[in-house]
Amino acid sequence: MYAYILRRILATIPVMLIVAFIVFSLLYLTPGDPAAVIAGEHATAEDIARIRANLGLNDPFLLRFGTWIASIMQFDLGTSLLTNMPVSQMIGQRIEPTLSLMLPTLILAVCIAVPLGVIAAWRAGTKVDHFITVFAVLGFSVPVFVVGYALVWSFSLKLGWLPVQGYAPIGQGVSRWFQHLVLPCLTLSSAYIALITRITRTAVLEVLQQDYIRTAEAKGVGRHAILFVHALKNASVPIITVIGIGVALLIGGAVVTESVFAIPGLGRLTMESILRRDYPVIQAIVLLFSISYVLVNLLIDIAYTFVDPRIRY
Amino acid sequence: MSDTLHPAPETTSDTVLSVRDLTVSFGSADYWKPVVRNISFDVGANETVAVVGESGSGKSVTALAIMRLLPKATSRINGQILLNGRDVLDLPPQAMQALRGDEAAMVFQEPMTSLNPVLTIGFQLAEALKWHRDLSNAEALAEARRLLNRVRIPAAERRLAEYPHNLSGGMRQRVMIAMALACRPKLLIADEPTTALDVTIQAQILDLIRELQADGGMSVLFITHDMGVVAEIADRTVVMFRGDQVETERTETIFRQPAHPYTRALPASVPRLGSMRGTELPVPFPKVDMETGAIQEPEKPTAAPARYQPMVLDVQNLVTRFDIRSGLLNRISGRVHAVENVSFSIAEGETLALVGESGCGKSTTGRSIMRLTEPVSGSITVDGFDAKSVRGPDLRRMRRSIQMIFQDPFSSLNPRARIGSSIAEPFLEHGLGTRAEAMEKVAEILRRVGLGPDAIDRFPHQFSGGQRQRICIARALMLDPKLIVADESVSALDVSVKAQVVNLMMELQASLGISFLFISHDMSVVERIAHRVAVMYLGEIVEIGSRTAIFENPQHPYTKRLLSAVPIPDPTLRRGPSAAAPLELKSPIRSIDYVPQKREFREISADHKVQVWGSEWETEA
Incomplete structure (x- = not known):
């Protein structure tokens, strides 16, 4: 291995x-x-x-x-044409908000979408399944900025529970940081949750038809263990794949979400640099995003070998 | 079936399972179709009861109903199922879950798909113990190791950490049995547990079940379609026919004085090893009417194919090996010696059967001849062409002379193509005529294989397994081949359907003079169809000769073992624990520098050669 x-x-x-x-x-x-x-x-x-x-x-x-x-x-990404600052320093300043947005979104999406998909597969054909499916279709078809503005309108403007926009660095207090991130994370995760839910449902549904699921039932294994151990582990290859592919979706979504919520992250930096034709910065950011995507795919390939012992190339 | 025909046996204190008026229906909301009707039988303590019937007779449905493993939404169970005195049908889901795997356990047909591929053997064995016995992980694993020893799996400790794909089919079925026995159930339901296995492995598994039953005080409900297995193992037998229980009797009585016409027909339709003794040529199976039990004896063939003619297929010293790569640089670390120095020939109108256990290289031999796998060395002559060097138009010409039919008629037809175009495809692909000519020929060939012309516009899913195999045969016939390679072509079919397809193949041979290379592990079918037989073991032919020579005068210890492992449908001939030691097929994987042993053959008679064997077989001979 x-x-x-x-x-x-x-x-x-x-x-x-x-x-x-x-x-x-x-x-x-x-x-x-x-x-x-x-x-x-x-x-x-x-x-x-x-x-x-x-x-x-x-x-x-x-x-x-x-x-x-x-x-x-040599980790020299060049110098910005406009600010004359090293590009690496500019990226360093903007990376925290973007990571604060993307990592919690990733974790939140997986924790919600996978159980939702498993439940939909278990209750396939029932009202629960239909409800989850409709939710997933909606999440996928409504654009990110619409979701964002709708959330801001209801939770910030009408209810006044959360800040409308902006970002508070984690160094200035976890609670303020958290409050500013709730809506952006929910916005960014909606499409991602929809995608993972759909794939999880399909993959688990197929696995539930397999002979070994019947074997587990005949052994007297409980429902939860059948769904989350016997079925989910077998279904995990397509699920992990889509989680990885979805990282590309997250990167694109982050650019939009940062604009909607005025978060000074890499997405905003990308937008600004494109408008100013600041070539070294654009090159560095696109390269950074691409390489993180390649690394995510590498992690996925490695993860396959842990969930499916039959995979050996 | 009325109650008078089957008086319900008195339920005594030592009855483990008692089924009364069991009816199972499939369907949904407003339409329910009963697939099992009014079944009643008992299984006493320590007793083995067989439920026998063809696919679609409802025997598996009965077994699943007892465990309540049928999908709730689409099935409905009526009647009474008493397990140790409790009615299973009244139990709430929680209690049912507690009962499954504890009081009653089940072993399924397909050991390849019935184990979870991504969980370790140890985990799957320990699981039932953790659910029902509240054992800690370490205790459960210790018990799992003991169970593996009990079903005689070598190196149990190492196996616990392995996954199902590391194990052979026979080993996996032993793991399944170990898993079922984990909580010492009162009742073991075995649903065709040996159908997917080789005969020698089947004999071992049957021995194992008998032995475990003897020292564990366990009742067995054995679901099977194989009358040989019934005769071998069952105390009493329930015969099912299209959802009805037609007869329930002691096994000896079922065989000696069958009351119902179907029960009479059943043993007659089953290929029975030894039934061809004294007959030189292959004989079709008798035609049996399942409703009336009437048996129509087949016509005997008249002439044997002449072996002095130029051979349709001549294989000399065929060697096929596969490289195994591993490590960082993907270097060759070993080789699978799948086919090693194999030579045989087939004359026009002759059937050569290639027999042996799975993994012995018989399928690879077939694939090498078709050049679906590239052989390493040796010569293959098909209809006068040197199959290894032929190129261009001659290669196409040669491919027309040799066609193949596969084991699984379900996956070898394109599900989205109409039968007509599937069958016409090879004809058109080889440019033998126009589409209209192709369709004309399709209709004629369909008639030959016993299907109506209306089949042309239908899709594969609209046909039964037997019909699909006829369609595959029709497709092979489109190019007027000289030789058909039939790789386990009837193994997946029901007994009576199997007989029909074998008869069809023999009929085609008689009328068209086709030769067959019949690859099979089923000795009793081979005995019917073959003119000559070659026995393969670990990639080599160990014995080859006329059918009578191999079946009536086997020489090689392996041939003898193969023949003795076939269950005989006669309970009076029940064998004790089989003499053959439980031996797994040795692995054909060798190191890179392995040089195959030089083999010599001894001539027993004019057409009967046997490999000279070494000391490894001494204990058996």
């Missing part, structure tokens, strides 16, 4: 290189000249040419890619 895990880790290296290449060329190919952005509106053509030369923008594509990769290897 360790050989398998090691092989999987090694296999992610070329994947990450390809991701880096795509991220780099995406920005290379987009119209707009960073030099012109830096030079400002009143710059002459000579100014722009000088800045281009300074930035190395006249070098051939592959050389620029190589230089970029080499500096990333």
